[in-house]
Amino acid sequence: MDLDRHDFQLDELVQRIKSNDNRLVALQVPEGLKMQALEMMDKIEDDSDAKVILAADPCYGACDLVHDKMRAMGVELVAHMGHSQMNIDSGMPTQFISVTYDGEPEIEGILPILRSHLSIAQSRIGAKISADLNEEDAHRIFLDAVGRFSPLKATKLGLVGSIQHLHLLPKYKEMLEGAGFEVVIPTGGDRLTFPGQVLGCNYSGDNDEIGHYLFLGSGDFHPIGLVLHTGKPLALLDPYTGDSSEMSFGRIERILRQRFGLIMEIDNAKTFGILIGEKPGQMRRNLAIRMKRVLEKHGRKGYLLALDHVSPDLIDFYPVDAFVNTACPRIAIDDSVRYDKPLVTPYELEVALGEKKWENGYQFDEIP
Numbered sequence: 049m050d051l052d053r054h055d056f057q058l059d060e061l062v063q064r065i066k067s068n069d070n071r072l073v074a075l076q077v078p079e080g081l082k083m084q085a086l087e088m089m090d091k092i093e094d095d096s097d098a099k100v101i102l103a104a105d106p107c108y109g110a111c112d113l114v115h116d117k118m119r120a121m122g123v124e125l126v127a128h129m130g131h132s133q134m135n136i137d138s139g140m141p142t143q144f145i146s147v148t149y150d151g152e153p154e155i156e157g158i159l160p161i162l163r164s165h166l167s168i169a170q171s172r173i174g175a176k177i178s179a180d181l182n183e184e185d186a187h188r189i190f191l192d193a194v195g196r197f198s199p200l201k202a203t204k205l206g207l208v209g210s211i212q213h214l215h216l217l218p219k220y221k222e223m224l225e226g227a228g229f230e231v232v233i234p235t236g237g238d239r240l241t242f243p244g245q246v247l248g249c250n251y252s253g254d255n256d257e258i259g260h261y262l263f264l265g266s267g268d269f270h271p272i273g274l275v276l277h278t279g280k281p282l283a284l285l286d287p288y289t290g291d292s293s294e295m296s297f298g299r300i301e302r303i304l305r306q307r308f309g310l311i312m313e314i315d316n317a318k319t320f321g322i323l324i325g326e327k328p329g330q331m332r333r334n335l336a337i338r339m340k341r342v343l344e345k346h347g348r349k350g351y352l353l354a355l356d357h358v359s360p361d362l363i364d365f366y367p368v369d370a371f372v373n374t375a376c377p378r379i380a381i382d383d384s385v386r387y388d389k390p391l392v393t394p395y396e397l398e399v400a401l402g403e404k405k406w407e408n409g410y411q412f413d414e415i416p
C-alpha cells in the first residue's frame with residue numbers, strides 16, 4: 049500500500065482544536081495507517097497548542113471509539129481517523145477525519161466480469177414465482193449463493209466501496225453507464241454515513257432492484273460479507289493494484305460449509321459463553337440476553353461474558369462447550385478457526401436449537 053498517496057484531512061481537526069482551545073487530544077488510527085501515526089501527531093502538535101495521545105490499541109472501525117478511559121486521562125477531544133460516524137454516541141466529543149486514496153483503476157478489465165454477472169442477474173429476474181411452483185422448482189430457479197429465494201425486480205449494478213475510495217463512485221458510475229450498465233449507488237441505514245458505503249457488519253443499502261455488485265476496494269473482508277448478506281454476484285476492482293477479479297461462489301460455499309459444520313458441532317452443547325462486546329458500536333446486550341433466554345428455553349445454560357477485545361486467549365479456558373458471539377459479527381465468521389471451541393453467531397445458535405431453518409438461506413449477522 050502506497051501511504052504517500054493517501055490524503056489525511058487534518059486541517060479541519062486543527063481548526064476545531066484551536067477554536068475549542070483543546071490541550072489534550074486522543075488520536076485513533078486504523079491498523080493499516082498506524083505506521084504514519086507519529087507523523088500525524090507531529091503535524092497536529094506543530095499546528096496547534098494541543099498535546100496528542102495515540103490510542104494505540106487495535107482499532108478496526110468507528111464502532112470502536114475510545115471513550116471513558118480517555119476522558120479519565122483528561123482528553124478533551126478524540127480524533128478518529130479513516131472511518132465515518134455511525135449511529136452511536138461514545139460520550140466523547142469526536143472529530144472524524146477522512147482519508148482518501150488517489151488511485152483510479154481502469155475499468156476495461158472488470159467489464160467482462162460485470163457482463164457475466166449481469167446475465168446471472170437476468171436469469172434470476174427472468175424466472176417468475178408461480179403460485180403452483182413446487183418447492184424444489186422454486187429452489188432451482190431462485191437459489192442464490194447463500195441458498196435463499198431471491199426474486200429480483202431489476203438487474204441494476206450496485207456500485208459500492210470502502211470508505212477511502214467512495215469519492216470515486218460518481219465518476220465510476222458515469223463510466224459504467226457509458227459501458228451500458230444501469231448503475232445505482234445504494235444508500236443504506238443509519239450505521240452508514242455515505243451512499244455506496246459498506247461495512248463488514250452492514251450492507252443495508254441492498255435491495256431487490258440490485259442484481260449484482262461492483263466493489264471498489266482491496267482485500268476480501270467487505271466482499272465476503274457483501275456476498276454472505278446478499279447472495280449476489282460481486283466483481284472487485286482494487287484501486288491500489290488496478291486488479292479486476294470476482295468473489296467466487298465456491299469461496300462462499302466453503303465458508304457456508306464451515307458454518308454448517310459448527311452448527312452441527314454445537315448440537316449437543318449444554319453450556320455456552322455469550323460474548324458481549326464492550327465497544328460502543330458493537331454492544332448488543334439485548335441480543336445477548338435474548339440468546340440466554342433461548343438457551344434456557346432449550347434446557348441449555350448461557351453465561352454472559354463482556355469483553356472489549358475478543359480473542360482466543362481471553363475465552364478458550366472457560367469451562368463451557370461453545371461460544372455465541374454478539375460483538376463484531378466478523379469475529380465468528382472470519383476468526384472461528386483460531387478458537388478451540390465452536391464460536392457461532394446468534395442466527396447459527398438459533399438454527400442449532402431449531403428456532404430457525406438453515407434451508408431458508410443463510411442469514412448474515414448484521415448490526416443495523
Ligand code: SF4
Nearest residue numbers: 108109111248249376
Ligand atoms: S462491528 Fe466489526 S465489521 Fe462492524 S464496523 Fe466494527 S469492526 Fe467493522
